[in-house]
Every structure is written in C-alpha cells, then in structure tokens.
Amino acid sequence: MRWRFLSTIPSSASVVLTESCARRIKHLTQNAGKPVLLRLEVKPGGCEGFQYEFSLGEERDINIQDDLVFEKDGAKLVIDSVSLPLVSGSKIDYVEEMVRSAFVVGSNPNASSGCGCGHSFST
16 A cells, blocks of 8 residues: 655654554554554643544554554554644654553654643643
8 A cells, every 4th residue: 555645744744663662563463363553643632732642443544635654664653644743753652561551652842841641742
C-alpha cells in the first residue's frame, strides 16, 4: 500500500517510534493474527487543554486523504493531519512500569507545559 503525504504538512514534520514502541505494536500484531497499527490523535481536553489519545486499528482504517503513516521495523503509527503539528518532533514510546503499561508521547517539543500524568499538554 502506498501512503499519501499531504502537501499542507511540512516535509520536516515527523515523529520517532522507539524500539520499545515498535516491539509492542509487533507483539500486538502477532497476538491478533493480523496487522495492527497504532493511531495517535490529539483532542481538546485534559487538565492542560489538549490530550493524547492512542487507539489500535487496522490498515483499512487509514484515511488516505488525511492520515500520515510512520513506520519502524514494520510497526506502523498513524497520525491525522490536524494532530501532527501538535506532536511533530515527539518520541512515541511504550513504557512498562509497576503500576501501568502504556504508549506515551515523550519529549514533545510543541508542549509548553504538561500534566503530571503525561496525558495532557498545552502549547
């Protein structure tokens, strides 16, 4: 499948998937028995104004008119054109801690502040 990149998005817009993130997406794909992709959206809300929302999907869920696909070692991350400017330059990670395991947005250069839990931010 060929991915379409929208002309309204600067060519420098990108995100980085960590090894841990790519491994987890591939693990979920193996368990599902079919390709799984990770979607990241930024929505209004949270205690800082914007919040990150992760969901899992399939390639058929990709909107070729609006979504951009980032890939690392076969693992795919999809971000819509509205959310991308708010997370461009970020590192997408998967963390495992004693109290939780989750996909997270780390080191977002577009965030001027964030909440303590890391789910919301302001620009």
